[in-house]
Amino acid sequence: MKCNICNSPAIISLKRYGTSLCQEHFISYFEAKVKETILSAGMIAEKERIAVAVSGGKDSTALLFCLYRLLSGREVELVAITVDEGIAGYRDDTIQAAKAISRQLGVEQHVVSFREEYGSSLDRMVLGKRVAPCTYCGVFRKHALNRAARNLGADKIATGHNLDDEAQTVMMNYLKGDFERLMRLRPRRAQKGLVPRIKPLRMMPEKEIALYCMVNGIFFQSRECPYASLSLRAEVRDMMNSLESQFPGTKLSTVKGFERIAEVDQSRWPQIDLATCTQCGEPCVGNRCKACEILDNIKIANIKSR
Ligand code: SF4
Numbered sequence: 001m002k003c004n005i006c007n008s009p010a011i012i013s014l015k016r017y018g019t020s021l022c023q024e025h026f027i028s029y030f031e032a033k034v035k036e037t038i039l040s041a042g043m044i045a046e047k048e049r050i051a052v053a054v055s056g057g058k059d060s061t062a063l064l065f066c067l068y069r070l071l072s073g074r075e076v077e078l079v080a081i082t083v084d085e086g087i088a089g090y091r092d093d094t095i096q097a098a099k100a101i102s103r104q105l106g107v108e109q110h111v112v113s114f115r116e117e118y119g120s121s122l123d124r125m126v127l128g129k130r131v132a133p134c135t136y137c138g139v140f141r142k143h144a145l146n147r148a149a150r151n152l153g154a155d156k157i158a159t160g161h162n163l164d165d166e167a168q169t170v171m172m173n174y175l176k177g178d179f180e181r182l183m184r185l186r187p188r189r190a191q192k193g194l195v196p197r198i199k200p201l202r203m204m205p206e207k208e209i210a211l212y213c214m215v216n217g218i219f220f221q222s223r224e225c226p227y228a229s230l231s232l233r234a235e236v237r238d239m240m241n242s243l244e245s246q247f248p249g250t251k252l253s254t255v256k257g258f259e260r261i262a263e264v265d266q267s268r269w270p271q272i273d274l275a276t277c278t279q280c281g282e283p284c285v286g287n288r289c290k291a292c293e294i295l296d297n298i299k300i301a302n303i304k305s306r
Contacts, residue, residue, distance in 0.1 A: 171240060
């Protein structure tokens with residue numbers, strides 16, 4: 001297999017474009033696609049401070065590395081935030097990887113932990129409870145990231161969500177019939193206290209991200225989170241992977257299809273004005289944020305079980 005651009009040995013065949021690329025041209029293609037995503041949505045402006053959520057997994061590692069390269073020479077500052085949820089046998093390794101990539105690039109890194117923020121690790125929060133760990137994890141991680149990014153004076157939070165994640169999220173919300181949550185995937189206007197989020201890798205397939213990490217020598221093979229298999233996402237991921245291998249382009253068309261639906265009638269799904277949580281002061285819908293609600297429920301459950 002030869003590179004369609006320079007005839008050198010190819011390292012990847014991009015079926016959706018009917019082309020094969022060598023290492024050098026794959027890196028150029030990857031970074032050009034990410035740049036196009038950033039520019040087309042006006043994600044990053046000059047003089048901004050971008051907080052990159054770096055877990056140490058391949059997506060966030062690729063994100064930090066790629067942003068660092070794309071933004072070099074520009075007046076944009078990167079700062080890494082790593083959230084330690086407290087998941088034994090999983091998170092410790094990825095935190096080391098997050099520290100290593102931040103150090104390698106000379107990017108200031110901050111670690112925030114569930115233990116310090118909420119008084120308990122995720123493992124302890126879910127111990128003996130019939131709850132989906134990913135639900136707790138998602139709520140607290142968003143809460144902790146927003147607070148940390150705001151305290152660091154960040155203008156945006158960049159996350160490593162990729163095309164697979166986006167397609168899975170669209171499909172999960174279709175399956176649940178949850179249109180409110182689905183519409184939250186649209187770019188949102190700025191709201192008081194809420195640091196806007198950007199997803200520069202949202203059009204990049206997971207496999208291409210893994211390859212980008214490998215060819216740049218930043219690949220870290222982490223174990224899968226022990227809670228991942230308990231989620232609906234795991235089922236949807238397998239289904240989407242199977243569909244993609246039979247019908248290439250399924251993931252992209254799932255995301256593009258949603259974008260077309262979202263454009264049709266914007267006024268039917270207006271973005272809700274956020275209030276401020278009466279307990280913690282974070283932006284939320286209603287009086288109290290989800291994180292404070294869950295923390296109170298955990299306290300009540302712990303008292304009852306004594
Ligand atoms: Fe958190 Fe679930 Fe992801 Fe594990 S799989 S890190 S519990 S969201």
